[in-house]
Amino acid sequence: MKGFPGWMFAGVALLLSGCAAMRVYSAPPQPGESETQVIERLGEPTHRYGEGNNHLLEYMTGPWGQATFMARIGSDGRLVSYEQVLDTAHFAKIVPDKFTKDDVLRTIGAPSDTSYFPRMQREVWSYPYREANTWDSVMHVYFDDGGIVRSLQNGPDRRRTPGLGMPGSGL
Template sequence: MQLKQGPTRWLVAVGAAVSAVLSAGCDVRNISELKEGVSTEAEVRARFGQPEAIWEAPGGGHVLEYNRNPAGHVNYMITIGPDGRMTALRQVLTPENFARIQPGMMMEQVRRLLGKPARQTPYPLKRESAWDWRYLQPPNTSMVFTVWFNEDWRVVRTATAPDPEAPENRGGGGGR
């Protein structure tokens, strides 16, 4: 059974890596084909597909949420103005956005800022839940940003750490 588990894990890891690379390549091409103030919502959806969520935008319009976690390291928020044209396209998993997450913020505020997390882990005995987002610290270090919420879904604390699932952060020890 150990022999089957090793190759299966390897295949899953390779599949996730290939998916992330292909998605990143497609994203770069899709982003280059879209122009702020010109591209329409229909063009955005044709390139990015169905959004994970749709949020109201200040001043009218709405924001389309596109997630690339857990396999990728980015989440996109694409703002569509009241006229139906794209007004902004931004990758939201950045240190600047992480710094905006403060104790007391509501879960929905965090979700609107960072998008869907890669993982949600409940800690019932502590009455907390931890949400993780994977991102790249330049030039290419895989990291995890974690937000802990209390039972009222308010931010308690945050932390940043190396991504334990990244190949460069895994311990040796074979399984060949």
């Protein structure tokens, strides 16, 4: 088009491609829907986990998103439940000295970040979430070298809480 800069076309194309990748749904999947219908609605899951005769489809909301959704698919291939799992109720299900890494993955999904503290000999998985749907928090799950949960620790999400800054940043 005459008088319409080429960069505007490129910008509009980029914007539209971003919108295509971002899915907006009017309603979450409902129990009884087939696994195929769930995947058509939500896209490919970020992870899949076996659980007896059932399996779980995990939908994380980004590398540091505050929600992870689990779609539980029954042995008949139909949706049993669909729920957000990064909350106090699901963290409370994690039993120190009993739960393994696999148990944690099936309960609250993959972590947003992992780290290792050599002096403690603990691997830590971190999960940002909205505590009581109010506070920006992070739950840390500590594992021993055998992959057993030894403790959980909750604290403020320093990336999202004004005035706290990042440790060691001087902020």
